Each structure stands twice: as C-alpha cells, then as structure tokens.
Amino acid sequence: MSELLPGDPLRTAANIVTGAVDRVVGLVRGDDRPPPPTAGSVDLARYAGRWYELARLPMTFQDDATVSIAEYTLRDDGSVGVHNESHRGDELEHSIDGSATPAEGAEESKDRLRVRFGGLVRFVPVSSEGNYWVMRLADDYSTALVGTPDRSALWMLARDEHAWGSPAVGAHLAWAEEQGFDLDPLLVADWTTRTTRPYRRTA
Helix, strand or coil: CCCCCCCCHHHHHHHHHHHHHHHHHHHHHHHCCCCCCCCCCCCCHHHEEEEEEEEEECCCCCCCCCCEEEEEEECCCCCCCEEEEEEEECEEEEEEEEEEEEECCCCCCCCCCEEEEEEEHCCCCEEEEEEEEEEEEECCCEEEEECCCCCCCCCECCCCCCCCCHHHHHHHHHHHHHHCCCCCCCCCECCCEEEECCCCCCC
C-alpha cells in the first residue's frame, strides 16, 4: 500500500510520479459528490493487530497479483505504527513501515487517518482530511471497509484471511457500491495461493 519499493529506487521514483499525476488528474476532473460517510468512531486499541486484505481496487503502486497484510500497533503517543507486507505465492515481495495519526477533524472519532511512510514516499503530500478512511467496521472489529474520500482506493480487510464470501463482507461491498465505488475492477485475494483474481458478482 505504498509507492516505496525497497531495493528498487527507479520503480519507487516512477510510482511516486505516477501517483502524483493521478492525484492531479483527479483534482482536474473534479467530483461534486459528497465524500462517503465514515464509521463514526474507531477504538484504535481494538483496531490494532493484523488485518488481511480480502479485496482492493487496483493501485498504481501495488502489483495486481500481490496480496497484502497490514499490522497496526498503537503507540504511547497515540499514533499508530503501520507495517505492510505484499506477498505473491510463497514470496514476500515488499514490506514497508510508516505511521498513522488522526486527520483534521477526526481527533476524537479517529475514523479518518493520515498515513505516512518513510523513504521517498515521505515527500508525497497527504491531505489534511486523511488518506485512510474507515468507512465501515464490524462491532467485533472482525471486518473493516477502508477507502479514500475521492473513491479511488478501496480495501476490504478482515482478521480472518478466509472471510471472503461471508455475509458481513457482502454487506460491506454492497454498501460501497451504493456509495459510488466502482467495484468492476476489484481484485480479490486468494490466500490459499497468495495471489489475486478478478471480482465476480454473485447472483
């Protein structure tokens, strides 16, 4: 979930440039829709721990065939330590560390975060409104739907890597579509093979 690719500075630089261009294009196109609603309140201590990516929209900085694991750690200063890993089959493709803090206006709710990573990516600006919006969250913190306010990014996360196909996940995705997210390009993680497959709608 980051442009930084350790050991690959050329691709890192290319991804940063591509990401910046995508952001500019998004601003030029404009979007008069209101941003999607968020969960309302997130207990970061309960949110901490391991999350498996069940599905995501394609991102310029992440290989379509990889699947990701995120580890969040609540720090003493209230920020969240972020450790992301991308896997393909039995191989660890990339890993990166960063931190997250509540976005402007979400200091109490903590459902909108500003996530920053190290390396060259630290020079990429992050909007004050945040780039990690927890839009839906199960009461038991077993599943979470995360996205960006411009609807360009979407992640379906779960504590159980085999939760795909559950009613909770289906409800999250139906809600995302109602909110204007385009699910046609969605990539679904197969944690048995540790790669992805195209999203197929069920009848």
